[in-house]
Amino acid sequence: GNSVTQMEGPVTLSEEAFLTINCTYTAxxxxxxxxxxxxxxxxxxxxxxxxxxxxKGSNKGFEAxxxxxxxxxxxxxxxxxxxxxxxxxxxxxxGGSEKLVFGKGTKLTVNP
Amino acid sequence: xxTIHQWPATLVQPVGSPLxxxxxxxxxxxxxxxxxxxxAGRGLQLLFYSVGIGQISSEVPQNLSASRPQDRQFILSxxxxxxxxxxxxxxxWSEGALWDTQYFGPGTRLTVL
Numbered sequence: 001g002n003s004v005t006q007m008e009g010p011v012t013l014s015e016e017a018f019l020t021i022n023c024t025y026t027a028x029x030x031x032x033x034x035x036x037x038x039x040x041x042x043x044x045x046x047x048x049x050x051x052x053x054x055x056k057g058s059n060k061g062f063e064a065x066x067x068x069x070x071x072x073x074x075x076x077x078x079x080x081x082x083x084x085x086x087x088x089x090x091x092x093x094x095g096g097s098e099k100l101v102f103g104k105g106t107k108l109t110v111n112p
Numbered sequence: 113x114x115t116i117h118q119w120p121a122t123l124v125q126p127v128g129s130p131l132x133x134x135x136x137x138x139x140x141x142x143x144x145x146x147x148x149x150x151x152a153g154r155g156l157q158l159l160f161y162s163v164g165i166g167q168i169s170s171e172v173p174q175n176l177s178a179s180r181p182q183d184r185q186f187i188l189s190x191x192x193x194x195x196x197x198x199x200x201x202x203x204x205w206s207e208g209a210l211w212d213t214q215y216f217g218p219g220t221r222l223t224v225l
Contacts, residue, residue, distance in 0.1 A: 032212065043118075043202050043216035044156075089156070093211030098169070100211055104155040 002027040006090045006103035013080055013110050021075040021106050023064075023090035031094035033057075033066055033073040038087045038105070047075075047088070080110045114139035118203050118217040125224055131176075131190040133220050135203030138184065143205040145186040146214060147178055150200040161210065162186060198224045 007022040025031065032051045036044040048057030053068035064075045075088060090103040115138045125131060137143050147159040158171045160178035168178050175194060179187045186203060203217040 034213065036216075041219075041221075043219045044204075046213055046215065049213060093209070093213075095209065095211065097211045099158055099161065099171075100214060102156045 002031065002092055002094055002097060002101045004090050004092050004101050004103040006088075006106055008106070009087075010107040010109060013108070015082055015110055015112050016079045017110075019075070019077040019080045019084070019108070021088055021090075021108070023073045023075065023103060025071050025073065025090075025092050027071075027092060027094055029094065030068070031092045033064070034091040034093065034100070035062070035064055035073070035075050036089040036091060036102075038089065040086070044089060080108070082110050082112050084108060085110045114205070114215065116203060116205055116215060116217040118201075118220050120220060121218065122221045123223070125193050125222065127195055127224055128192050131188070131193050131197070131222070133188040133201055133203075133222075135186040135188075135217055136184055137205045140184070140205065140207060142183060143207060144210055145180060146204040146206075147186065147188050148202040148204065150202065150219075152199070156202070159188070163210070193224045195224050198222055 003026045005024050034049045035047040037047045038044045048059045050057040050066040053066055056065045062077045064073050087105045087107045089105045092101045117136050144163050146161045148156045161169050162180045165180055176190050201220045204214040206214045
């Protein structure tokens with residue numbers, strides 16, 4: 001079945017550092033891929049998505065490129081801020097399935 | 113625009129007591145609705161989803177149940193809470209396909225003592 005694997009956390013960075021959170025997936029065909037963010041004590045928010053190979057999703061300075069050849073959708077940001085501290089979830093959705101498949105989440109802490 | 117509400121925001125209940133959590137969505141018709149649970153330090157677990165009034169699908173066997181009495185209302189219930197029911201409960205909605213973008217509510221923090 002479909003699955004998502006994302007890097008174990010927690011990740012701790014200093015402000016203005018470069019961020020990469022790895023996400024790889026297993027699926028047949030061409031799923032849609034998502035990144036969600038969960039700030040402390042809140043629900044999840046859609047951060048970005050991509051629906052086909054080589055698409056780049058972007059939002060709030062975050063980017064992720066749908067790489068079919070490596071089955072990956074890594075999240076990147078060039079310069080993180082303290083306000084980016086949150087848990088990030090990679091997710092996959094595909095026609096014929098009844099649900100989104102989420103990764104286990106990666107906790108990011110950004111120190112000033 | 114669409115909004116999703118959950119209440120209560122926080123709940124502390126004794127073991128063996130009943131539970132009722134409510135979720136409502138505004139600004140859309142016939143949404144798909146979902147209940148997730150997040151245990152402390154863990155990922156998301158899909159509990160129930162619904163594609164229409166009175167239509168409930170259960171993902172895991174447990175002492176929880178869900179109901180959808182109105183188009184935009186989704187209720188999570190239990191007759192007798194267990195310690196293991198503690199967690200953060202999230203309601204979500206989507207349009208169209210079940211596997212497409214979902215939008216989450218603010219969540220309910222449940223502590224069972």
